[in-house]
Amino acid sequence: MKPDPLLPAPHARLLSNGRYFTFITAAGTGQSRRHGHVVNRWHGDQVEDAQGQFIYLRDLDTGTLWSAAMQPVKCGSTSYQSSDLPGSFRITSESNGIRSQLDIAVSPNDDLEVRRLQLTNLTKRPRRIEVTSFIEAVLTWQGADIGHPAFSKLFVQTSREGNTLFAERRPRGADETWPCLFHSLAGATAQSWETDRLRFLGRGRTAADPRACEAEALSGSIGNVLDPCLSLRTAIQLVAEGEAVLGFVTGIADSKEQAASLSMKYGETNSIDHVLNEAVEAEENLRLEHGLDDRTASRFQSLAAAMHYGHRSLVPPPQELDPSVAPPVPRDRPTMVLCDGWSAASTQEALKARRYWGTKGFYTNFVVFDDSSQTPEGHDDRVFTLSPSVLDERGTSLLYAIATLVVKGALPEINNNHAPGAPPAVAKVECGDSGFSDEKLRFFNGYGGFSEDGHEYVIRLPHDGERPPMPWINVVANEQAGFLVSESGAGCTWTRNSQANRLTPWSNEPASDPHGEAFYLRDEANGEVWSPLPGPVPAACDHEVRHGLGATRFRSACNGIEQDTV
Incomplete structure (x- = not known):
């Protein structure tokens, strides 16, 4: 099956050193984690796609706010484009007379990612630009955060040392141990900070219009916050047609002491540049090891991005389902279904893609329809062989329904959207008369x-x-x-x-x-x-x-x- 996607999948890449994993899209959204510990909140919403690690830019002379990527502010850009090298990802945009270039990579040596931000003044006058980062800190497993986010947030404690914010999860029992999440600024001084998400966003607001980006300084709250975030702010001066470079480093270490040591190690922009160069070399070596040329690796990355969002064009249309005939496939991972048997070229190519994805932290179930019902030796316990004669039409329909990718024939070609656009503005409705009644309220408290x-x-x-x-x-x-x-x-x-x-x-x-x-x-x-x-x-x-x-x-x-x- 070679589906024609209803919409282009976002241009996105999986970046990893084998322990720390980052999924980043052209809109600036995505998620990072070390092993099972999630850095930031992300649910893969195909419609809004508004979660990730964000950088806000604000002109201090005009008050104009925008973001280094399309999300979260979604303002119109004069120019916008995403691109990638092996091991790194780049988002370039021009807005309000400022060109921003954001480069993202995962360190091959340490469990962290770097985001290098280069700002160029395209005007002939000096500019004062405020830069603010924002991460919804999670530091637990994805399932725990999705299942009960409000409860999960209660156990995260924040602290600060210099240019670095730390988040640690308080253990709920004597047998629990948790790593330390850190977020630091390189190449500049953090002038203010925030770790309370409710203070940062404000009631009734979203990351698209946070209250914190209307204030001169962040509140500086740290400690036992009920809804944690990690946010650092600095301001830079740009001369006419000048440029400046700074970086943000985010990672997870086994202890706060190790986290502090890593933030010191990557405290200057030259260390950020070093990571970007090392990441390219490491990815080139990985592709050589797996026998992948750049075009094939790019195809596999694009397919993984579409699977991350559950792109429904990758599976057949749903049929009437009978849950009593569920196939013996776990539901805790995305599932690939290969319909042409073990000898098919598409099955072998999909197996190669699966091995490559595994190095990026994207783990899948692999189901092959084959008359032999026998799985070749050397595969892990998430590889299944099912006989079409044993699994009836009802069982097949249910398997397709839980699958993320169904392949009949060649692997699908994915059209990537490298330049996501901002949504159209909604016309505001004019104000009418007060909708309040004249009734006098008892024990009125202001609200x-x-x-x-x-x-x-x-x-x-x-x-x-x-x-x-x-x-x-x-x-x-x-x-x-x-x-x-x-x-x-x-x-x-x-x-x-x-x-x-x-x-x-x-x-x-x-x-x-x-x-x-x-x-x-x-x-x-x-x-x-x-x-x-x-x-x-x-x-x-x-x-x-x-x-x-x-x-x-x-x-x-x-x-x-x-x-x-x-």
């Missing part, structure tokens, strides 16, 4: 209070005002089903069990409070789009939220329309 009859809690959200410090949630349920909804309109619906049987997603993420359920209104005359709730696309109007027993009501008025949503 809300009880209704006069005491049956509802009323929250008033001015369009230009502050959100409550944490989500204000109403839980409505009976024995069979239920839902919860916050003051922003974000919520989740479930049946029988709120954790095991969710019908819509729930992030349990108080800062941005993302929406898994939403309503949208569109004015067909002018194309304006908004939500009748305070999110996810709020109109520039006031909202009143009334949490009561068994229901929540949202009231607002905008664009000449009164809105009452229950």
